[in-house]
Amino acid sequence: MEYDYPPYRPPSEAGSALIRVVRGxxxxxxxxxxxxxxxxFEKRDKSEIFREIDRLREFFPYARTAFLGDSNPLVHNDIVEIINYLREKNPWIERVTAYARAKTIARMSEEKLLALKDAGLDRVHIGMESGDDEVLKLVKKGATAEDIIQAGKKAGKNFxxxxxxxxGLGGKxxxxxxxxxxxxxxxEAKPDFVRIRTLTVIPGTDIEKLNLRLLDPVGQLEELxxxxxxxxxxxxxxxxxxxxHLFANNRPIFMGVxxxxxxxxxxxxxxxxxAIELVSAIDHVMNSNHLARMGRLML
Structure with missing residues (x-):
């Protein structure tokens, strides 16, 4: 049997069993x-998912938590049944988490959210990206600041x-x-966690066409x-x-707060x-965009 691993997961789910509910x-x-x-994008057949859940311990013998992939698996028609089955077959799982799109949560009924909670979903990872509607529109997020607030409030009642x-998503x-x-x-939304990612321009993505003036290391720290x-x-x-992270002389000099x-x-x-004082005093401090252009950082 081949296992259909989700290709992406948050760093905080590095030790989790990975269950692919949807693709894309x-x-x-x-x-x-x-x-x-x-x-x-496609929703995987429930029977395929169940077969992998049945053998989850073989593939993830040391995991204590589980992560549902890919992006936005909560739209799967059978997601409540899938989480119930996961919990029933693997009682060793202490936490179940998933990516969730803000607009999906904002539109979801309170009854559905409660059903997901009762099934055993514990945490959702939501890409806020920005609270500035102009930035959200610019990067084609497909959600507004109000959507994000509503998603945070509704999800926060259950998970x-x-x-x-x-x-740096808004540029300078x-x-x-x-x-x-x-x-x-x-x-306003009061999430349990705020996790920071620095904009790193990936070749071939649409953000290259926006010609943003990217933040330098000092600007990055000032925005933070x-x-x-x-x-x-x-x-x-x-x-x-x-x-x-920020680097100088091939070593990290700032690793976030x-x-x-x-x-x-x-x-x-x-x-x-x-960190601002240190970076201002050093020549040639590199951030993720410098490293990506050098081929020394892959995201």
Missing amino acids: CTWNKCAFCGMYKDMK EVSFYYIL ERSRSHALKSAEVIN RMLVENIDAKTYFTCDHVSN HGKLPEDKDRMLEEIDS
Whole structure:
């Protein structure tokens, strides 16, 4: 038997059993994204998924959690039954998570969300990307700030919620608005986690055509500072991705900030300020875009 692995999962799901419920992405138009572009969206047959669930322990002998792929598996007609079956056949699973599109959650009925919770879904990973409607429109996100707020609020009644923010997505032109309006959305939606990704331009993606003025390392840190400073919601904030790292002399000199907000805000701001001072004093600091162009970073 061949196992149909999801090709992508969040870094926080590195130790999870991977279950492919759908193939591809229901939207697949985001200008910054290179995932699933050569793949037609389809819902996998329930019987195929069940067969893999039956043998999950063989493929993931040490996993304690499970992640449902690909993008937006909650649209599968049998998703509640699939999660129920997963839990029934694998009682060792402590947490079940999935990617979810903001617009899908915003439109989903309270009854469906409750059914997913009762089946055993614990956490959803939502690509907020930005809280600035102009940025969302520019990158063809297919959702508005209000959609994201509603998704966060509705999902938050039933599951843990991870929001993803793309540092630099508005370019230099909209950096301030991108950060401040995103903080407003986070404050209203109150996700459990805010996870940072830095915009890394992937060759062949539509964002190349936008001619954004990409942030340099100092601008990247300044935008990160604005975001952290203006988040008042209680959340765990983390830069848990290599795209956030800054390098000089072939070694990392900044690996992001991590902590609980608002409790750790002062400490996190101090760390960012120290990084700005350090980066400003060093020549040839490289971020993810520099490394990607050199072929030293693959996302």
